[in-house]
Amino acid sequence: MISQSAPSIGRMWSWKITASSIVILLFVALLAISFGPVEIGFPKILRTLLGLPGAATGQERTLLLDLRLPRVLLAALVGAALATSGAVYQTVFRNPLADPYLLGTAAGAGLGATLAFTVVAGDVYALLPIFSFVGGILAVLTSFFISGRFQAEPNTLLLSGIAVGSFATAIQTYLQQRNSNALRPVYSWILGELTAASWQVVGWSSFYIVFSLAVLIFISKKLDGLMLSDEESFSLGINPQQLRIIAVAAATLATATAVSASGLIGFVGIVVPHLVRGLTHRVTNRSLTAIAFAGASFLVLADLGARTLLSPAELPIGVITAFVGAPFFLFVLRAKRLAN
Amino acid sequence: MISIEDLTVRFDGQDILTDINLTIETGKWTCLVGPNGAGKTTLLKTLLGVYQYSGSIKDKGFEVYQNQERNVAFVPQHPHIPTGMTVMEYVMLGRAKKDGWGRETRVGRDFVAQVLTQTQLFGMQHRFVAQLSGGEMQRALIARALAQEPNLILLDEPTSALDLHHQISVLNNIEILKEHGVTILSTMHDITLAAMYAENIVVMLDGRVTLAGSASNVIHSPELRKAFDDRINVYTLDGGRPVIMANKDYLSERERPQTEV
Incomplete structure (x- = not known):
């Protein structure tokens, strides 16, 4: 008789993966705050953050608290948003290579940013996040509307997202042709940048990102049901259409916020979910929290690279993520076990 | 017991199921048979509760549409x-x-x-x-x-694309459910297998139920042959078990070669 005791099956949920991803993020964040043109030791950072005696003072304190800390926090927020949204999109669209920018978020936000650079007369950088945020959300709503209100089959939604994206990109290109002076700032925004990080940006973006990630993590266990056909998930007690809308809405809000705070940073949404899935051998949804923390660590590290590799010059962070992401993407395509 | 009264299901202005009246017995295996496009899968999914309909489908007295109180398992043909x-x-x-x-x-x-x-x-x-x-x-x-x-399991072509050995193994697994009082409703292309496992058979054609009853009655009824355009023959083995086979020589009006005068 084969032993049928329950423990032999193995637990599917584990807090260990989430706990280790938090530890990694804390370490990486400390590393990123420490490194730069002026290096600050770990003990001093900790003493400053915790308000203990022996804290950094003067210029060092400003550097630490007003420049590096908000920048690391923003990188972590954006990384978490993009990685989690990517994982959720991959589940909802049942496509392992789905990207958080897929439904037109990126193109819509790009068009919004271009409009800001070409139309706004005053302080462009103050209005840039609003323009790109509205552009991204409008593009996704249009995709939903075209694909048949909110009842759409995932594939129809995907295709209309691509169509809306191409349309927005076409307008964006036209505007750029007409206003060549906007080319350079738009281009640098498209490559992604965290240089504008300030406590104010961290403040408003954390509000939307934390909210949408909380929603996604709250529904993450049910997301497994969306990997089945709609009839199957209904029989398991889910309303698939409703759940899909909540998931896409939250993921889009997180993505649009990330884009308006930092421009278009590519590949995070694909690389991180696959990496975590490959390392933990788990369904993506099971490790959504771990994916959020891993995404945060990934982008904090990428930003550290962007700041220090060509110091004092700064590389666009999108170049770093693409440099790591593109070969990885090909690796995923080749390694069928991961992509399957 | 599931009682279906005057059920009509319509997609894009077209009737897919028309005026179906049917009772499905609790704890029994009922099998839907009929040619492709007869509406078998649609009826199955309507009973699951995902499609809108006119008329009524009552499972233990409650309408099934979007009813999540029930515990119905669904086994799709293409998962x-x-x-x-x-x-x-x-x-x-x-x-x-x-x-x-x-x-x-x-x-x-x-x-x-x-x-x-x-x-x-x-x-x-x-x-x-x-x-x-x-x-x-x-x-x-x-x-x-x-x-x-x-309490109810709906199976859409559970044995298609399986070899004979696996067909029997899957069907035996389903049959075990009956011991627990579960109602089984399946569609099946292989009428011989349907007659072997199901207690009741429902014949469907063009979105309507043309015949329903106990497996042995339905198998030997002329309505079954009619549903399949007279293309099947029913034989009886020595043990009394029916075998349904396609009629190789039969050609419908359309398929008959046109001879020039």
Whole structure:
């Protein structure tokens, strides 16, 4: 008789993966705050953050608290948003290579940013996040509307997202042709940048990102049901259409916020979910929290690279993520076990 | 008991199911047969509660549309096979309604272990569902349905695309459910197999029910032949078991070669 005791099956949920991803993020964040043109030791950072005696003072304190800390926090927020949204999109669209920018978020936000650079007369950088945020959300709503209100089959939604994206990109290109002076700032925004990080940006973006990630993590266990056909998930007690809308809405809000705070940073949404899935051998949804923390660590590290590799010059962070992401993407395509 | 009265289902202004009146007995296996496009799958999904309809379908006195109070297992003909999910995780999804999403109870895990053994999947639980063969995947689907401990199980062509050996193994697995008082409703292309396992057979044609009754009555009725355009013959084996085979020589009006005068 084969032993049928329950423990032999193995637990599917584990807090260990989430706990280790938090530890990694804390370490990486400390590393990123420490490194730069002026290096600050770990003990001093900790003493400053915790308000203990022996804290950094003067210029060092400003550097630490007003420049590096908000920048690391923003990188972590954006990384978490993009990685989690990517994982959720991959589940909802049942496509392992789905990207958080897929439904037109990126193109819509790009068009919004271009409009800001070409139309706004005053302080462009103050209005840039609003323009790109509205552009991204409008593009996704249009995709939903075209694909048949909110009842759409995932594939129809995907295709209309691509169509809306191409349309927005076409307008964006036209505007750029007409206003060549906007080319350079738009281009640098498209490559992604965290240089504008300030406590104010961290403040408003954390509000939307934390909210949408909380929603996604709250529904993450049910997301497994969306990997089945709609009839199957209904029989398991889910309303698939409703759940899909909540998931896409939250993921889009997180993505649009990330884009308006930092421009278009590519590949995070694909690389991180696959990496975590490959390392933990788990369904993506099971490790959504771990994916959020891993995404945060990934982008904090990428930003550290962007700041220090060509110091004092700064590389666009999108170049770093693409440099790591593109070969990885090909690796995923080749390694069928991961992509399957 | 499920009682269907004056059921009509309409997509884009077109009737897919028309005026169906039918009673499905509790704890029995009822099989829907009929040619492709007769509306068998639509009837199955309507009974699941995902399609809007006019008329009424009452399961224990309650309308079925969007009714999540019921515990109905659905085994589709073409399942979406989730990537990166193991057999264990897949079968555990069946516990969602009883134990809650993402919650693992001791009872649930023991039950799943038992179901895996019953469907000969024990030992494969750590493999990815995407890597299973056709027969194994079908057994995994049945296992998930069993894990659900349903009152009603709906199966859409559970044996198509399986070899004979696996067909019998899957059908035997389904039959076990009857011992637990579960109502079974399936569609099946193979009428011989339907007659072998189901107590009741419902013949469908063009979105209507043309005949319903006990398997032996339906098999020998001329209505069954009519539904298949007179293209089938019913033979009886020595043991009294019916065998239904396609009539090779029959050609319909359309297929007959046109001879020039």
